[in-house]
Amino acid sequence: MQYSPKIRRLVSLLSRLPGVGEKTAQRYVLYLLTSDPQIARDLGSELHTLHDELRSCERCGNVAEIATGDNHALCDICKDTRRDPHILCVVGRVHDLLAIERTGAMRGRYFVLGRLLSPLEGIGPEDLPLPRLLARIEEDGISEMIVATPPSVDGEATALLLKRELASTGVTMTRIASGVPHGGDLEYADPITMGRALTGRRSL
Amino acid sequence: MQYSPKIRRLVSLLSRLPGVGEKTAQRYVLYLLTSDPQIARDLGSELHTLHDELRSCERCGNVAEIATGDNHALCDICKDTRRDPHILCVVGRVHDLLAIERTGAMRGRYFVLGRLLSPLEGIGPEDLPLPRLLARIEEDGISEMIVATPPSVDGEATALLLKRELASTGVTMTRIASGVPHGGDLEYADPITMGRALTGRRSL
Numbered sequence: 001m002q003y004s005p006k007i008r009r010l011v012s013l014l015s016r017l018p019g020v021g022e023k024t025a026q027r028y029v030l031y032l033l034t035s036d037p038q039i040a041r042d043l044g045s046e047l048h049t050l051h052d053e054l055r056s057c058e059r060c061g062n063v064a065e066i067a068t069g070d071n072h073a074l075c076d077i078c079k080d081t082r083r084d085p086h087i088l089c090v091v092g093r094v095h096d097l098l099a100i101e102r103t104g105a106m107r108g109r110y111f112v113l114g115r116l117l118s119p120l121e122g123i124g125p126e127d128l129p130l131p132r133l134l135a136r137i138e139e140d141g142i143s144e145m146i147v148a149t150p151p152s153v154d155g156e157a158t159a160l161l162l163k164r165e166l167a168s169t170g171v172t173m174t175r176i177a178s179g180v181p182h183g184g185d186l187e188y189a190d191p192i193t194m195g196r197a198l199t200g201r202r203s204l
Numbered sequence: 205m206q207y208s209p210k211i212r213r214l215v216s217l218l219s220r221l222p223g224v225g226e227k228t229a230q231r232y233v234l235y236l237l238t239s240d241p242q243i244a245r246d247l248g249s250e251l252h253t254l255h256d257e258l259r260s261c262e263r264c265g266n267v268a269e270i271a272t273g274d275n276h277a278l279c280d281i282c283k284d285t286r287r288d289p290h291i292l293c294v295v296g297r298v299h300d301l302l303a304i305e306r307t308g309a310m311r312g313r314y315f316v317l318g319r320l321l322s323p324l325e326g327i328g329p330e331d332l333p334l335p336r337l338l339a340r341i342e343e344d345g346i347s348e349m350i351v352a353t354p355p356s357v358d359g360e361a362t363a364l365l366l367k368r369e370l371a372s373t374g375v376t377m378t379r380i381a382s383g384v385p386h387g388g389d390l391e392y393a394d395p396i397t398m399g400r401a402l403t404g405r406r407s408l
Contacts, residue, residue: 004269006250006257013247016239017232028221029254030298033267034318035220037255043217044252046210050233051241053210063237065208094234114238 059136061112062097077101077109084108086143088136090162092116092150100148108146111136116154117161128158130165137169144172151178151196263340265316266301281305281313288312290347292340294366296320296354304352312350315340320358321365332362334369341373348376355382355400 003011007029014025032040057064057075064075077083087108091097097110111133115123137145147162149155159175166173179197180189189197207215211233218229236244261268261279268279281287291312295301301314315337319327341349351366353359363379370377383401384393393401 004258010250013250016243018235031222032254033258034298039220040251040254044248046214046217047244047251048248050236050244054208054237094238
């Protein structure tokens with residue numbers, strides 16, 4: 001028995017979600033088919049209107065809600081006047097911004113690069129929004145730029161690129177700490193992490 | 205930062221999919237937000253109309269496409285006149301039916317129970333569609349009923365229930381074989397599987 005074209009279309013669309021293969025997509029479809037039809041209908045409506053109500057913040061790239069009749073898509077963080085406008089945290093993706101926001105430790109605002117430098121995937125310096133970042137630093141009079149790209153090969157390469165390209169602005173650039181995670185066991189830390197924990201040691 | 209109500213609604217709907225928790229649902233939403241808006245829109249439309257175009261087959265419980273102007277929802281297998289109408293394969297879920305169809309070894313038709321007997325989840329004999337199954341056996345003059353519920357505790361209990369409840373019909377009931385899977389290593393087979401492989405041995 002072949003799946004009907006309707007199911008095959010839905011499976012191929014669901015397979016585009018991160019980490020979802022054809023088997024998982026089929027499981028989702030069969031679940032939706034055998035459950036209350038209202039679930040599929042609600043999910044359908046919400047997804048259909050997703051991009052009508054939400055957009056990228058035009059200043060930082062975070063998710064922004066579009067108020068009706070509003071032409072400027074600014075996110076809650078960019079609108080929040082209690083935030084320090086002189087501290088800018090540069091992240092790779094919106095996911096990373098949310099992870100940092102969950103700590104409650106970030107007083108400044110953000111800049112989402114959208115991608116990291118990745119020679120393997122053919123993403124070079126010209127694919128990063130460096131001119132927009134440069135303009136932002138100058139317009140806002142940024143005093144400290146915290147580079148919060150992940151401590152991976154691509155993340156480190158991106159951090160080095162930012163350091164080189166933005167040196168002329170004279171802005172203070174800092175990098176988030178990398179080391180043994182909270183609750184982590186030294187015994188199981190990989191050598192690179194352990195090495196970073198040592199070189200990044202601070203006075204007690 | 206709090207997620208907007210729109211995102212929270214979508215996350216809670218996606219979390220209902222099997223195996224999807226809040227974190228995975230958030231990943232899906234962020235992926236859709238940062239990708240081509242057309243993906244979310246297409247997925248939304250397909251999901252919204254899912255139950256308009258597909259329904260449970262009214263004879264066997266398989267997925268059936270609804271042709272426009274057609275009141276009877278019969279699946280492709282029930283419509284297929286080349287199938288042997290006297291062989292009936294009883295399965296727990298549509299997933300299992302599809303797994304059996306993929307083998308191409310089933311010449312008969314199906315009956316989807318929809319659920320298995322599960323005292324732990326409070327599913328008793330009265331929750332299974334036994335009267336409908338009984339009627340089907342008599343109407344179609346079934347000669348062999350293959351019980352293809354899974355070889356789990358619930359699946360075996362369901363098979364025993366069917367054997368007891370349908371004994372009066374005089375239909376020949378068979379059970380799918382359980383044993384060491386193809387390519388499996390005897391060394392790593394659990395004792396129950398190994399025991400079934402032994403008791404279910406066949407002459408060479």
